[in-house]
Amino acid sequence: xxxxxxxxxxxxxxxxxxxxxxxxxxxxxxxxxxxxxxxxxxxxxxxxxxxxxxxxxxxxxxxxxxxxxxxxxxxxxxxxxxxxxxxxxxxxxxxxxxxxxxxxxxxxxxxxxxxxxxxxxxxxxxxxxxxxxxxxxxxxxxxxxxxxxxxxxxxxxxxxxxxxxxxxxxxxxxxxxxxxxxxxxxxxxxxxxxxxxxxxxxxxxxxxxxxxxxxxxxxxxxxxxxxxxxxxxxxxxxxxxxxxxxxxxxxxxxxxxxxxxxxxxxxxxxxxxxxxxxxxxxxxxxxx
Amino acid sequence: xxxxxxxxxxxxxxxxxxxxxxxxxxxxxxxxxxxxxxxxxxxxxxxxxxxxxxxxxxxxxxxxxxxxxxxxxxxxxxxxxxxxxxxxxxxxxxxxxxxxxxxxxxxxxxxxxxxxxxxxxxxxxxxxxxxxxxxxxxxxxxxxxxxxxxxxxxxxxxxxxxxxxxxxxxxxxxxxxxxxxxxxxxxxxxxxxxxxxxxxxxxxxxxxxxxxxxxxxxxxxxxxxxxxxxxxxxxxxxxxxxxxxxxxxxxxxxxxxxxxxxxxxxxxxxxx
Numbered sequence: 001x002x003x004x005x006x007x008x009x010x011x012x013x014x015x016x017x018x019x020x021x022x023x024x025x026x027x028x029x030x031x032x033x034x035x036x037x038x039x040x041x042x043x044x045x046x047x048x049x050x051x052x053x054x055x056x057x058x059x060x061x062x063x064x065x066x067x068x069x070x071x072x073x074x075x076x077x078x079x080x081x082x083x084x085x086x087x088x089x090x091x092x093x094x095x096x097x098x099x100x101x102x103x104x105x106x107x108x109x110x111x112x113x114x115x116x117x118x119x120x121x122x123x124x125x126x127x128x129x130x131x132x133x134x135x136x137x138x139x140x141x142x143x144x145x146x147x148x149x150x151x152x153x154x155x156x157x158x159x160x161x162x163x164x165x166x167x168x169x170x171x172x173x174x175x176x177x178x179x180x181x182x183x184x185x186x187x188x189x190x191x192x193x194x195x196x197x198x199x200x201x202x203x204x205x206x207x208x209x210x211x212x213x214x215x216x217x218x219x220x221x222x223x224x225x226x227x228x229x230x231x232x233x234x235x236x237x238x239x240x241x242x243x244x245x246x247x248x249x250x251x252x253x254x255x256x257x258x259x260x261x262x263x264x265x266x267x268x269x270x271x272x273x274x275x276x277x278x279x280x281x282x283x284x285x286x287x288x
Numbered sequence: 289x290x291x292x293x294x295x296x297x298x299x300x301x302x303x304x305x306x307x308x309x310x311x312x313x314x315x316x317x318x319x320x321x322x323x324x325x326x327x328x329x330x331x332x333x334x335x336x337x338x339x340x341x342x343x344x345x346x347x348x349x350x351x352x353x354x355x356x357x358x359x360x361x362x363x364x365x366x367x368x369x370x371x372x373x374x375x376x377x378x379x380x381x382x383x384x385x386x387x388x389x390x391x392x393x394x395x396x397x398x399x400x401x402x403x404x405x406x407x408x409x410x411x412x413x414x415x416x417x418x419x420x421x422x423x424x425x426x427x428x429x430x431x432x433x434x435x436x437x438x439x440x441x442x443x444x445x446x447x448x449x450x451x452x453x454x455x456x457x458x459x460x461x462x463x464x465x466x467x468x469x470x471x472x473x474x475x476x477x478x479x480x481x482x483x484x485x486x487x488x489x490x491x492x493x494x495x496x497x498x499x500x501x502x503x504x505x506x507x508x509x510x511x512x513x514x515x516x517x518x519x520x521x522x523x524x525x526x527x528x529x530x531x532x533x534x535x536x537x538x539x540x541x542x543x544x545x546x547x548x549x550x551x552x553x554x555x556x557x558x559x560x
Contacts, residue, residue, distance in 0.1 A: 004384070007464045008380055011376040011380035012376075012380050012381065012392065014373050014376075015373040015374055015376075015377045015435050016377065018373075018428055018432040019396065019399070019435045019436075021414070022407075022411060022428070022431070022433060023399050023402060023433065024399075025414065026408075026409075026410040027402060027406065027410075029414075030409065030410045033409070033410060040409065088304070091301055096297060096298060098298070098301055098302065102301055102305045105305045105308050106305070106308055107551070108308070108543070109311075111489065111539050111540065111543050111550075112536055113493030113495060113539075115495045115514060115515060116532055116536060119514070119528065119532055120311055120532060123314070123318070123525060124314055127318075127326065127330050127525065128314050128331070130330075131329075131330035131331060132330075161308065165308075169555055170554070170555060172555075173555040215558065221403070222405070225511075229518070242405075247405070250409055256409055260409055263405055263409065266403060266405055266406050267402060267403060270401065270406075271401045271402070
């Protein structure tokens with residue numbers, strides 16, 4: 001006869017072991033390494049105190065640019081993804097016959113890995129845009145991804161194309177949960193489509209906005225694959241984002257200690273933003 | 289008035305659908321063109337420049353059968369382990385009302401906020417030391433990273449299952465493992481479908497972790513192979529595009545087979 005403690009370890013033990021080895025221990029070790037001059041190869045991780053952190057904010061000018069670029073990207077793409085996702089959800093819940101087909105079309109990009117999506121758009125921006133621009137004489141379409149501006153918007157377009165279908169699915173579920181009686185009542189009271197949208201639909205889908213904002217915000221901050229395959233961080237590292245900067249600091253410059261200090265700042269940033277955002281969005285939600 | 293509205297709605301729908309699908313059109317049509325054809329006419333259909341050679345060459349260069357098998361093995365293997373172990377853990381966490389169980393659940397949930405990049409360097413260091421930089425180690429790491437979301441989803445579902453069945457089975461002489469595998473696990477089927485789909489989509493497409501873990505080319509997964517393939521043929525868009533199409537086919541087929549479940553899974557997965 002096993003004790004209940006014994007059964008507890010049998011059921012929870014294996015996955016807890018993996019979780020501790022893969023997530024928890026590396027997290028604490030990571031914080032430790034961020035105060036050392038670890039080079040990743042041997043185990044000579046000498047304690048250097050706050051040196052890495054000081055270096056990030058004083059000598060490493062690139063990090064601040066990377067951070068600002070990432071933040072700017074996150075803000076713009078969060079707005080664009082959720083706005084497009086919500087509009088698509090409104091569009092496909094209007095009961096048109098093509099709705100089912102459209103849902104699939106909008107969701108499709110989401111299935112494909114970020115790396116592959118980045119390569120696809122690299123072709124479209126550099127070859128497709130260029131060809132159309134040349135043919136129609138639109139200078140704006142030419143030379144995409146060759147500078148910071150087009151690289152930035154390239155990433156935003158790619159990310160919006162990829163993720164708005166996912167958000168659409170979440171918003172569809174939320175829209176379908178709104179009782180018809182509420183909308184009918186508003187109609188009887190003389191509300192037009194726009195008024196219904198502002199006063200009934202949007203407040204009632206607010207919980208879905210919380211989730212949508214959380215998912216897009218953390219995904220935008222953590223973006224790596226798409227960044228790597230679309231622009232590779234170029235030209236001159238000007239479209240490099242946080243995740244890529246950490247990778248490069250470690251593996252290209254073999255400065256694991258510095259990279260780990262950046263990773264700790266990254267962790268704190270992502271966690272702080274997510275928690276704050278969830279806290280404020282939850283406060284704004286309306287109970288149905 | 290109503291009809292006019294409907295018409296404009298219809299037009300907007302079709303246009304946005306076409307806009308969303310146009311990247312696939314461009315990639316697909318150009319993948320059948322020669323290199324010269326791509327540079328001459330990007331937007332048109334292949335016509336004079338038609339070739340299927342790209343596909344043959346890309347298929348070989350990607351070592352597709354091998355990389356597909358590797359991806360399949362790693363994805364299915366990791367997903368299965370995640371499913372069984374996270375369901376077991378979630379059930380025990382729900383049914384054991386102690387401080388420890390609620391603390392553990394909280395830690396699993398909070399770990400969702402940890403970005404991979406903040407743990408990857410020490411993780412690779414540890415795994416290298418114990419000799420786990422191979423497919424087995426990769427699956428173990430997927431288990432660790434997949435645990436949070438899977439346990440949260442199972443946890444939520446199990447809370448809604450009445451205890452009486454389990455109690456009856458216990459009285460009949462089943463031990464906990466028997467109760468779980470004979471009674472509980474079959475009841476979890478709906479949420480198991482969701483958990484599998486979310487894990488499969490994520491692991492199948494993952495690039496960074498395999499890149500860090502898999503050094504031996506014979507174990508390269510599709511995204512990994514695609515990355516090196518691109519580096520090697522960066523000037524050959526004809527091959528590269530055919531390669532992209534080949535790499536996309538499995539997951540798109542999977543989508544058309546499991547569409548309903550995928551959409552449902554995504555919805556359930558996000559409402560935590």
